[in-house]
Amino acid sequence: xxxxxxxxxxxxxxxxxxxxxxxxxxxxxxxxxxxxxxxxxxxxxxxxxxxxxxxxxxxxxxxxxxxxxxxxxxxxxxxxxxxxxxxxxxxxxxxxxxxxxxxxxxxxxxxxxxxxxxxxxxxxxxxxxxxxx
Amino acid sequence: xxxxxxxxxxxxxxxxxxxxxxxxxxxxxxxxxxxxxxxxxxxxxxxxxxxxxxxxxxxxxxxxxxxxxxxxxxxxxxxxxxxxxxxxxxxxxxxxxxxxxxxxxxxxxxxxxxxxxxxxxxxxxxxxxxxxxxxxxxxxxxxxxxxxxxxxxxxxxxxxxxxxxxxxxxxxxxxxxxxxxxxxxxxxxxxxxxxxxxxxxxxxxxxxxxxxxxxxxxxxxxxxxxxxxxxxxxxxxxxxxxxxxxxxxxxxxxxxxxxxxxxxxxxxxxxxxxxxxxxxxxxxxxxxxxxxxxxxxxxxxxxxxxxxxxxxxxxxxxxxxxxxxxxxxxxxxxxxxxxxxxxxxxxxxxxxxxxxxxxxxxxxxxxxxxxxxxxxxxxxxxxxxxxxxxxxxxxxxxxxxxxxxxxxxxxxxxxxxxxxxxxxxxxxxxxxxxxxxxxxxxxxxxxxxxxxxxxxxxxxxxxxxxxxxxxxxxxxxxxxxxxxxxxxxxxxxxxxxxxxxxxxxxxxxxxxxxxxxxxxxxxxxxxxxxxxxxxxxxxxxxxxxxxxxxxxxxxxxxxxxxxxxxxxxxxxxxxxxxxxxx
Numbered sequence: 145x146x147x148x149x150x151x152x153x154x155x156x157x158x159x160x161x162x163x164x165x166x167x168x169x170x171x172x173x174x175x176x177x178x179x180x181x182x183x184x185x186x187x188x189x190x191x192x193x194x195x196x197x198x199x200x201x202x203x204x205x206x207x208x209x210x211x212x213x214x215x216x217x218x219x220x221x222x223x224x225x226x227x228x229x230x231x232x233x234x235x236x237x238x239x240x241x242x243x244x245x246x247x248x249x250x251x252x253x254x255x256x257x258x259x260x261x262x263x264x265x266x267x268x269x270x271x272x273x274x275x276x277x
Numbered sequence: 278x279x280x281x282x283x284x285x286x287x288x289x290x291x292x293x294x295x296x297x298x299x300x301x302x303x304x305x306x307x308x309x310x311x312x313x314x315x316x317x318x319x320x321x322x323x324x325x326x327x328x329x330x331x332x333x334x335x336x337x338x339x340x341x342x343x344x345x346x347x348x349x350x351x352x353x354x355x356x357x358x359x360x361x362x363x364x365x366x367x368x369x370x371x372x373x374x375x376x377x378x379x380x381x382x383x384x385x386x387x388x389x390x391x392x393x394x395x396x397x398x399x400x401x402x403x404x405x406x407x408x409x410x411x412x413x414x415x416x417x418x419x420x421x422x423x424x425x426x427x428x429x430x431x432x433x434x435x436x437x438x439x440x441x442x443x444x445x446x447x448x449x450x451x452x453x454x455x456x457x458x459x460x461x462x463x464x465x466x467x468x469x470x471x472x473x474x475x476x477x478x479x480x481x482x483x484x485x486x487x488x489x490x491x492x493x494x495x496x497x498x499x500x501x502x503x504x505x506x507x508x509x510x511x512x513x514x515x516x517x518x519x520x521x522x523x524x525x526x527x528x529x530x531x532x533x534x535x536x537x538x539x540x541x542x543x544x545x546x547x548x549x550x551x552x553x554x555x556x557x558x559x560x561x562x563x564x565x566x567x568x569x570x571x572x573x574x575x576x577x578x579x580x581x582x583x584x585x586x587x588x589x590x591x592x593x594x595x596x597x598x599x600x601x602x603x604x605x606x607x608x609x610x611x612x613x614x615x616x617x618x619x620x621x622x623x624x625x626x627x628x629x630x631x632x633x634x635x636x637x638x639x640x641x642x643x644x645x646x647x648x649x650x651x652x653x654x655x656x657x658x659x660x661x662x663x664x665x666x667x668x669x670x671x672x673x674x675x676x677x678x679x680x681x682x683x684x685x686x687x688x689x690x691x692x693x694x695x696x697x698x699x700x701x702x703x704x705x706x707x708x709x710x711x712x713x714x715x716x717x718x719x720x721x722x723x724x725x726x727x728x729x730x731x732x733x734x735x736x737x738x739x740x741x742x743x744x745x746x747x748x749x750x751x752x753x754x755x756x757x758x759x760x761x762x763x764x765x766x767x768x769x770x771x772x773x774x775x776x777x778x779x780x781x782x783x784x785x786x787x788x789x790x791x792x793x794x795x796x797x798x799x800x801x802x803x804x805x806x807x808x809x810x811x812x813x814x815x816x817x818x819x820x821x822x823x824x825x826x827x828x829x830x831x832x833x834x835x836x837x838x839x840x841x842x843x844x845x846x847x848x849x850x851x852x853x854x855x856x857x858x859x
Contacts (some may be wrong), residue, residue, distance in 0.1 A: 190379055200373035200456035205503035220823055223750035223832035 362451050362472050364485075365492035366465055369534075369709045372499045373492075374465050375455050375479070377472070380428040381447040383437060386421050389444030393417040396442045400425070403436040416444075427470055428452040453479075455544040457499065460506060463557040464497055464536050464707065466656075467544035475547070476555060478707060481656045494709045496532035501525050504823045506537040509792055512816040513539055516797035516807060522558040522686055523816075525824070526789045528694035528780065530716040531703030533687075534788070538562075561658040563683035564774050564793070567760030567809070568622045568742075569693070570679030572778075574631050575619050575733065576696050577642040580726040583634045587849045589614035592625040598671050603628050603678075606759070606808070607742065614849045619733045620741030622757060624678040631677030636668045639676065645721040646692035647702060648684050655707040660685045679760060680768075686776075690791045693778050697734065697754070697786040700727040732846045735783045746779050746814035748821045750832025752840070754783030755817065757809035762796070772796050777813035781821055782830060784843050790824075792816045 212218060366375035390396050397413035404426060415423040427450065429437070434447060453468045455461075466477015474480035478495065486493060505523040513521045525535040538558040542550035556562070578584045592613045595604035607621045618626030631639055643649055651661040663683035665672045675681035687705055695702035700722030710716050734754030737743045742757045758776040761768040776793035780786045792813045799805035803812065825832070833840060 193376060194378055196373055197376045197378060197454050197456050200376075201458075203372075204457055204460065205500060206460070209503075209507075221826055223748065223822060223825065226750075226826065226832050228831060 364489040367492045367494055368497045368499045374461050377451040379449045380452045381434045382427045382450045383425040385423050386444045387416050387418050388421050390416050399440050459541045459543050462541045462544045463538045467547040495707050496709045498534045500827050501824050502535040505535040508816045508820045512794050516812050518794045518797040520795040522793050524690050524791045526690050528698040528786045528789050530710045531705050533707050557658045560656050560687045561660050563660045563663050565680050565683050565760045566689050567679040567758035569756050569758035571627045572756050574627045574677040576730050578630045580722045590626045590629040592623045616846050620736050622742050627677040628674035631673050636673045652688050694789050695721055696730050697780050699724045731783050732844050735844045736846050742810040743814050746818045748818045751825050752782040753779050755779035759808040773807055775809040775812040777809050777817045779817040790817050790820050
């Protein structure tokens with residue numbers, strides 16, 4: 145005859161054994177996941193290094209100079225174009241009262257646009273945004 | 278007393294019942310005592326075990342049910358930082374100049390290669406730069422490890438993998454890459470295949486780079502480096518010169534912001550260059566700097582009170598000494614005041630001034646300015662100055678205008694920076710100095726001398742030999758220098774080193790820009806001249822104009838009274854009449 149206590153203990157042993165293996169498998173799984181994540185981190189780190197190097201390579205001043213020449217209507221700023229706010233005289237009252245001119249004349253372009261189809265500034269802004277850490 | 282009937286005598290006792298053979302007789306004495314003791318001990322032990330199990334059980338419940346595990350005790354392999362063998366090198370703004378990337382290297386175990394001949398043929402097909410015969414030799418050798426090719430590109434790796442040749446394997450190895458290419462070639466240098474520094478900072482700071490995680494920050498500014506290199510290259514091309522060099526220095530700290538030596542090379546392929554291209558002219562070149570040295574001669578004469586700004590020397594006739602004749606390139610054939618001697622770059626005047634000061638004093642001042650000893654610098658490519666062993670009068674005279682003594686452009690620039698920066702010498706450095714705190718220096722000249730020298734340098738650009746360096750609004754001061762190069766034991770009349778050292782803004786010096794062009798040939802634009810004032814000065818001017826807005830120096834009104842007054846120089850005449858100049 146099987147005593148109830150034996151049944152109790154036997155089921156406890158089975159339960160505990162099951163639970164133990166359950167935990168063990170779970171831990172194994174998590175360790176695998178951890179290893180995978182670690183690998184991913186290492187890969188990402190390496191990718192960041194590569195991308196940093198590539199960014200530095202693509203932003204070589206020589207290359208940027210050529211691209212700017214091709215796509216931008218900009219020339220280096222001259223010292224005559226620089227000034228300070230204090231150097232600008234205040235508007236006198238009579239001039240301030242007169243109506244302002246309708247629109248300022250358009251600034252002359254340094255060079256005709258070579259490739260009107262591309263929008264390099266927008267692209268540059270995009271690159272700059274993605275370069276932010 | 279009625280005694281309970283014994284069980285044996287019980288008529289109703291169960292059939293199978295047998296009385297204990299010896300029923301426990303009441304025990305007494307020592308036996309009973311020892312039984313009691315062991316009973317107690319057993320109880321205590323059992324109680325201890327119960328407590329132990331209870332603790333473990335409670336803890337299990339706590340951990341399992343309430344999740345009270347402490348992460349501190351969870352030991353798991355964390356992401357291993359693949360410690361780079363070498364730290365990255367970045368410029369003063371954090372722009373990457375050198376980095377280490379993991380690339381696959383192809384090696385083979387010849388013992389596992391089945392058909393060496395076929396493998397060599399197929400490898401040569403996908404990696405054309407491998408020599409088929411050599412690969413065959415290696416694959417058929419007795420070893421169990423042979424390198425085939427180091428640092429493959431991802432595409433090459435893929436192609437080799439597709440071949441499926443047994444016995445070929447890859448190993449990840451760090452490869453040094455220089456994304457800015459030749460731009461900073463001489464500064465950063467390069468390493469060998471195993472990552473050992475062979476030149477530049479890679480060699481000079483090998484110990485700092487090894488096993489370090491944080492990137493090494495240089496004082497170089499990539500933007501200025503580009504401008505300087507661009508302008509130097511333009512001057513070299515315009516005057517069909519053999520080479521050139523440039524240097525931008527922060528005179529307040531001694532930080533080198535840009536340093537270029539042309540022709541240069543691609544540090545990513547150091548093998549495919551020549552010795553001439555890897556030669557760093559700025560630090561390793563010894564040159565007679567020519568009239569640039571008059572800065573030191575005049576500074577010495579003023580500092581030692583040998584003469585004053587009002588003094589002067591007769592420069593009517595050339596000086597004949599021994600087999601030499603000293604004459605002026607821009608001869609005025611009259612008495613010249615000290616500012617005029619400097620402005621017209623008079624050799625005769627400078628020579629007489631130096632003789633007045635004496636050889637000992639000259640040597641003392643040049644030594645103080647660091648021109649007689651090899652400088653301390655982060656690069657190993659350093660030239661020791663070539664100084665005459667015996668200092669005759671003729672040496673004193675020629676050194677006064679920069680001949681008969683050779684120094685590196687780096688030393689020259691460092692000394693000029695000391696002259697303009699209040700007479701305080703800062704050691705030149707390639708490492709970024711912490712901002713804010715002043716960099717310690719060594720006083721070599723009085724502050725008054727420095728102020729006078731600034732005025733004289735401004736005079737050269739405004740009215741003298743350096744007019745083409747005048748970048749409007751930036752108050753450039755500077756000195757031209759044209760030296761005939763030494764070839765063996767005599768001077769080459771037509772092989773010149775034409776230099777210009779510019780400092781701006783000269784009323785409160787911040788930056789020094791030096792450009793030297795090696796063996797320029799006069800062109801139409803320069804009316805055939807190949808002197809420093811025609812060749813290097815315009816290059817310095819463009820450099821300053823392009824860099825000023827980057828370094829944040831605003832242009833000023835050069836005609837404003839306070840600037841005029843601060844830079845005014847009196848030009849005395851022999852009659853005592855004074856001409857105010859500026």
